[in-house]
Amino acid sequence: MLEISELRKRFAPEGKVALDGVSFSVRPGEMFGFVGANGAGKTTTMRIVMGVLQQDSGEVTWQGSPLTFAERRRIGYMPEERGLYQKMRVAEQIEYFGRLHGLDPEPARKATDALIERLGLGERRGDAVEALSLGNQQRVQLAVALVHDPDVLILDEPFSGLDPIAVDALASALLERARGGVPVIFSSHQLELVERLCDSVGIVARGRMVASGTVADLRAAEGRTLKVVVRDAAPGWADGLPGDLTVNGDRQVLMTATGDDQEILSRAVKAGRVEHFGLEQPTLTEIFKEAVA
Structure with missing residues (x-):
């Protein structure tokens, strides 16, 4: 070594x-x-x-x-x-x-x-x-x-x-x-x-x-983030849920590090068509920026 x-x-x-x-x-x-x-x-x-x-x-x-x-x-x-x-x-x-x-x-x-x-x-x-x-x-x-x-x-x-x-x-x-x-x-x-x-x-x-x-x-060590992408979602479907919701055309994206995954999935399915539901981890570039800040 x-x-x-x-x-x-x-x-x-x-x-x-x-x-x-x-x-x-x-x-x-x-x-x-x-x-x-x-x-x-x-x-x-x-x-x-x-x-x-x-x-x-x-x-x-x-x-x-x-x-x-x-x-x-x-x-x-x-x-x-x-x-x-x-x-x-x-x-x-x-x-x-x-x-x-x-x-x-x-x-x-x-x-x-x-x-x-x-x-x-x-x-x-x-x-x-x-x-x-x-x-x-x-x-x-x-x-x-x-x-x-x-x-x-x-x-x-x-x-x-x-x-x-x-x-x-x-x-x-x-x-x-x-x-x-x-x-x-x-x-x-x-x-x-x-x-x-x-x-x-x-x-x-x-x-x-x-x-x-x-x-x-x-x-x-940087933790996990849940990413949910819902298309044609009903207005207000993410009200009260933790995290940040962004809208891009007919797609709504929720990013959250807390909350009940199953509850979030259930509300997303009822709201529209779920295109993505999964955990995201930071890239090395994101870790680097955080570490040297």
């Missing part, structure tokens, strides 16, 4: 607090979505995990022990500021980073060939990176993070600016690694994507973790 405990970081000379006790853990095979507004502390946290920055206090441990240089070499890291050599060819680049991570020439070549095929880069393997689209450059950057078969994956905004096809390709590769037992952490502003992919989520605001847990637990 990768565990981040009470990380604190203040940047001099202005003394800005970047992290104020950030804590979370990611288990093997778990996909963890790290979300927050720009400047919330996500990138700073990732850089501390990778050893690029030094925390003022707190600890990062892997399998119960502090991370060493050797263990950090076993992490696949995709920084927000992409670190590719623009003049280098695709296959050459991926293989080169494999060698930097300690692979011998032949294993580095085999891993490069497999990733080029897996990520749909076969026709571009001989092209310079600068000739690639943003989506294909992202695929190369992911291949660089994966080439040494890492024990942990940490990716900072890996889906930024990608079209839906590229998003699906990268998401599929990450899910494949997670199913193989690798802890995966990624940050993203695309909350619908985080909700779809992640087992658990951490929401950070102004350097503090304001919510964390599984998506299901976070949604359940």
Whole structure:
């Protein structure tokens, strides 16, 4: 398990607090979505995990022990500021980073060939990176993070600016690694994507973790809302019922977090044609807005 405990970081000379006790853990095979507004502390946290920055206090441990240089070499890291050599060819680049991570020439070549095929880069393997689209450059950057078969994956905004096809390709590769037992952490502003992919989520605001847990637990903590949609309803059918009633043409929509479900259903059926009757839970976007408010 990768565990981040009470990380604190203040940047001099202005003394800005970047992290104020950030804590979370990611288990093997778990996909963890790290979300927050720009400047919330996500990138700073990732850089501390990778050893690029030094925390003022707190600890990062892997399998119960502090991370060493050797263990950090076993992490696949995709920084927000992409670190590719623009003049280098695709296959050459991926293989080169494999060698930097300690692979011998032949294993580095085999891993490069497999990733080029897996990520749909076969026709571009001989092209310079600068000739690639943003989506294909992202695929190369992911291949660089994966080439040494890492024990942990940490990716900072890996889906930024990608079209839906590229998003699906990268998401599929990450899910494949997670199913193989690798802890995966990624940050993203695309909350619908985080909700779809992640087992658990951490929401950070102004350097503090304001919510964390599984998506299901976070949604359940916000409570339930009953949504009833009635078409051609008789006037006044919802009088006295709790909640908010809105009218849209010939449809009336009642949203309520309290009240007797059966009584509400009975009155709705008598009033008109019930098109929808069910519990609604907040989306991750709604939870995020509430948490950072």
